[in-house]
Amino acid sequence: MNSRIPEIVEELQSFDFYPFRRRWGSGFRPHFSFKYRSVVWHVDSSRGTAGEVNLITHAHTDHYGQRNAKNPFALASEETATILEVCCGGFSGRIFRVGETVRIRKNETKVKVKTYPTHHMHGSAAFMLGDVLITGDVKDYRDLPKCRVLVTEATYGSPEFVFEDEIDKLLSVDRAALGAYPIGKSQKVAQILIDAGKNVSVEGKAEAICRRLGIDVCDSGEVVITSPRELKNKAGRKYVLTAQKFYSFPRIVVSDHVDYRGILEMVEHCDPEYVLFYHGRASEMLVQEVKEMGCEVLTLEDLNFLSC
Numbered sequence: 001m002n003s004r005i006p007e008i009v010e011e012l013q014s015f016d017f018y019p020f021r022r023r024w025g026s027g028f029r030p031h032f033s034f035k036y037r038s039v040v041w042h043v044d045s046s047r048g049t050a051g052e053v054n055l056i057t058h059a060h061t062d063h064y065g066q067r068n069a070k071n072p073f074a075l076a077s078e079e080t081a082t083i084l085e086v087c088c089g090g091f092s093g094r095i096f097r098v099g100e101t102v103r104i105r106k107n108e109t110k111v112k113v114k115t116y117p118t119h120h121m122h123g124s125a126a127f128m129l130g131d132v133l134i135t136g137d138v139k140d141y142r143d144l145p146k147c148r149v150l151v152t153e154a155t156y157g158s159p160e161f162v163f164e165d166e167i168d169k170l171l172s173v174d175r176a177a178l179g180a181y182p183i184g185k186s187q188k189v190a191q192i193l194i195d196a197g198k199n200v201s202v203e204g205k206a207e208a209i210c211r212r213l214g215i216d217v218c219d220s221g222e223v224v225i226t227s228p229r230e231l232k233n234k235a236g237r238k239y240v241l242t243a244q245k246f247y248s249f250p251r252i253v254v255s256d257h258v259d260y261r262g263i264l265e266m267v268e269h270c271d272p273e274y275v276l277f278y279h280g281r282a283s284e285m286l287v288q289e290v291k292e293m294g295c296e297v298l299t300l301e302d303l304n305f306l307s308c
């Protein structure tokens with residue numbers, strides 16, 4: 001363990017920010033929790049106890065919004081709540097519009113939570129409490145504010161992940177099946193293609209989400225969006241939409257995340273003193289480069305000794 005970690009965590013308390021992890025069996029609850037202004041908050045994690053706030057950055061299953069569908073102390077954007085309603089049958093938490101400031105009150109403690117778009121998927125939002133910015137997953141960081149503590153992702157946190165989205169290639173596709181993650185990417189890609197004048201149909205749960213979000217998909221389109229696992233059952237041309245390289249089908253690079261270079265640019269843009277990578281895998285190279293930018297750096301694993 002980096003001998004500086006306890007000291008860094010102590011310094012973070014000067015911002016009223018005390019991160020920790022909740023123990024669960026032999027491991028930990030998803031992601032992390034923190035205390036701020038005497039309130040306990042859980043980030044993209046399983047439900048806390050009564051009065052503890054769950055921040056849901058977006059509706060992807062690996063950020064555990066579905067664990068909070070019936071949680072009255074969960075906080076999610078309108079679009080995130082809509083997607084959770086489709087996937088889980090309802091959402092009982094508090095709902096906001098991305099860009100609004102939400103006011104949380106517990107006993108005599110009042111906290112303002114500012115929200116910002118991250119453009120990862122419909123409804124994805126970053127939360128800012130005082131000097132602490134918690135982004136969730138990010139596609140475009142340009143709407144994020146400067147902060148002193150940046151809590152963010154490192155999905156493509158290794159230097160081999162440098163890529164550009166192939167939107168022109170996507171728009172050139174005609175009469176083909178496209179494999180895309182049903183929640184998030186299917187809706188984003190459908191909207192891009194519809195805006196370009198194409199007739200698009202979407203299969204499975206992704207279709208219901210599109211319709212609830214007001215995306216005008218049709219019943220039988222020249223382009224069909226399906227899940228990657230269903231591509232093998234499709235005839236004709238087929239592509240998987242991803243920046244990953246492990247699929248057997250031809251790919252068109254369309255990612256919902258910043259790449260390695262984008263992570264560094266996001267840190268430069270937000271200009272923090274401290275960075276915590278809480279999702280994905282931050283490589284040693286990424287940690288070192290962020291340190292060279294003048295930041296103290298923690299990863300999720302560094303918080304394992306801060307558990308309860």
